[in-house]
Amino acid sequence: MIEYRIEKDLIGEREVPANxxxxxxxxxxxxxFHIAGRPVQRALIHAFGAVKLACSRANHGLGRWDDATFxxxxxxxxxxxxxxxxxxxxxxxxxGGAGTSTNMNVNEVLAxxxxxxxxxxxxxxxxxxxxxxxxxxxxTNDTYxxxxxxAAITRLRVLEREVLGLQEEFQNRERxxxxxxxxxxxxxxxxxxxxxxxxxxxxxxxxxxxxxRIYKCEERLRVVSLGGTAIGTGLxxxxxxxxxxVEELRNITGLGLARADNLVEAIQNTDxxxxxxxxxxxxxxxxxxxxxxxxxxxxxxxxxxxxxxLPPLQAGSSIMPGKVNPVIPExxxxxxxxxxxxxxxxxxxxxxxxxxxxxxxxxxxxxxLVSLDLLANACSSFNRLCIAGLEADxxxxxxxxxxxxxxxxxxxxxxxxxxxxxxxxxxxxxxCTVRSTLVGRGLLTEEEFDELISAESVMRLxxxxxxxxxxx
Numbered sequence: 001m002i003e004y005r006i007e008k009d010l011i012g013e014r015e016v017p018a019n020x021x022x023x024x025x026x027x028x029x030x031x032x033f034h035i036a037g038r039p040v041q042r043a044l045i046h047a048f049g050a051v052k053l054a055c056s057r058a059n060h061g062l063g064r065w066d067d068a069t070f071x072x073x074x075x076x077x078x079x080x081x082x083x084x085x086x087x088x089x090x091x092x093x094x095x096g097g098a099g100t101s102t103n104m105n106v107n108e109v110l111a112x113x114x115x116x117x118x119x120x121x122x123x124x125x126x127x128x129x130x131x132x133x134x135x136x137x138x139x140t141n142d143t144y145x146x147x148x149x150x151a152a153i154t155r156l157r158v159l160e161r162e163v164l165g166l167q168e169e170f171q172n173r174e175r176x177x178x179x180x181x182x183x184x185x186x187x188x189x190x191x192x193x194x195x196x197x198x199x200x201x202x203x204x205x206x207x208x209x210x211x212x213r214i215y216k217c218e219e220r221l222r223v224v225s226l227g228g229t230a231i232g233t234g235l236x237x238x239x240x241x242x243x244x245x246v247e248e249l250r251n252i253t254g255l256g257l258a259r260a261d262n263l264v265e266a267i268q269n270t271d272x273x274x275x276x277x278x279x280x281x282x283x284x285x286x287x288x289x290x291x292x293x294x295x296x297x298x299x300x301x302x303x304x305x306x307x308x309x310l311p312p313l314q315a316g317s318s319i320m321p322g323k324v325n326p327v328i329p330e331x332x333x334x335x336x337x338x339x340x341x342x343x344x345x346x347x348x349x350x351x352x353x354x355x356x357x358x359x360x361x362x363x364x365x366x367x368x369l370v371s372l373d374l375l376a377n378a379c380s381s382f383n384r385l386c387i388a389g390l391e392a393d394x395x396x397x398x399x400x401x402x403x404x405x406x407x408x409x410x411x412x413x414x415x416x417x418x419x420x421x422x423x424x425x426x427x428x429x430x431x432c433t434v435r436s437t438l439v440g441r442g443l444l445t446e447e448e449f450d451e452l453i454s455a456e457s458v459m460r461l462x463x464x465x466x467x468x469x470x471x472x
Contacts (some may be wrong), residue, residue, distance in 0.1 A: 049080030056295030170204035190406035232264030248344035311389035
């Protein structure tokens with residue numbers, strides 16, 4: 001039989017399970033919000049542990065609590081930081097009140113865990129109160145966005161590492177495929193010759209830009225509003241606390257955090273999250289484009305481009321024997337699309353802040369942290385399960401080169417545009433290869449053709465001057 005304790009709030013009294021670390025405010029949040037159907041992001045809870053630890057240390061420095069009480073509160077905060085209290089944070093990810101239910105769930109769990117460490121009954125708020133002790137000199141309005149920025153920075157660093165890994169793997173493919181000449185395409189049509197290595201280098205370069213942009217995001221996020229309390233005026237917080245609390249947080253997290261010069265503005269506006277989300281959308285855009293390219297280049301394999309082979313990971317059909325699908329690029333594509341959708345949600349939510357506060361921080365937090373995890377996981381999977389095992393079909397690439405009129409562009413400086421155009425028409429009408437037609441007409445020898453379409457010639461910057469046989 002479940003035992004209960006009685007707790008009170010502004011609305012009235014409620015029974016709370018006697019062994020629960022949460023309290024009445026969390027209970028009401030659980031009852032009221034069933035929107036997302038999932039709890040608050042764990043990264044946000046861990047960051048909240050760091051914020052509450054900084055606040056408790058600053059307050060203890062002002063003489064609050066005896067050492068034993070402070071040490072219990074400190075231990076509870078440390079446990080929250082490393083995820084040991086995750087299972088007690090039960091409120092829904094999407095909630096009204098600008099995140100108050102999350103803040104109170106955190107406060108109640110920390111207060112009751114500290115009581116537990118002291119060997120005192122849960123709910124003994126006369127000794128340690130969620131509001132008067134754990135939330136001392138704070139508001140949801142300054143702690144929530146501060147925790148979100150810390151969580152975002154930690155996840156951005158994970159994402160940066162994964163993007164770097166993907167960039168480096170494409171650089172490995174660049175070196176491995178440097179000598180493989182292939183058809184370059186524009187508008188899905190044969191264009192000019194390139195190398196498979198150069199295609200890989202372009203992908204590496206794109207992810208290199210993503211890595212730099214992600215790295216620079218931290219500069220925006222490191223400015224926090226902690227100490228501003230309700231609307232940035234520091235209402236009810238001692239001046240010494242306001243100056244000390246961010247210093248404590250910087251020491252705890254090891255991050256280069258700084259208190260905002262204008263705390264009112266920092267609580268009022270959330271455009272920094274739009275900026276960061278935009279950088280994530282740019283990364284998603286590159287992932288989507290490159291994953292699509294990889295699918296195209298591996299298409300077939302018999303009746304498509306078939307220039308690269310992806311690692312076969314699973315059977316592709318319950319009805320088509322032998323079919324293997326590009327499942328990792330497809331999964332990466334879906335992650336990229338979800339990040340783009342989240343960017344729209346973040347943009348609208350940040351735009352809908354009113355006067356001194358944005359009440360939609362729970363959506364901003366959930367969408368931003370989900371996007372960070374989606375991108376990090378997508379980059380990791382793309383790297384390990386697809387790009388690292390990418391192989392080239394050199395024979396297919398060479399057949400494309402020798403049968404496509406695109407290779408004639410590499411020969412214009414030798415045979416002239418008019419002759420090249422005539423050869424193209426002849427090849428299309430006869431079904432012969434470019435090589436055999438050129439050699440048959442005596443325009444080039446086999447050796448000359450091979451030299452002109454070699455990787456070195458194709459990737460030479462510009463064309464040699466005055467080598468056209470038909471020019472004076």
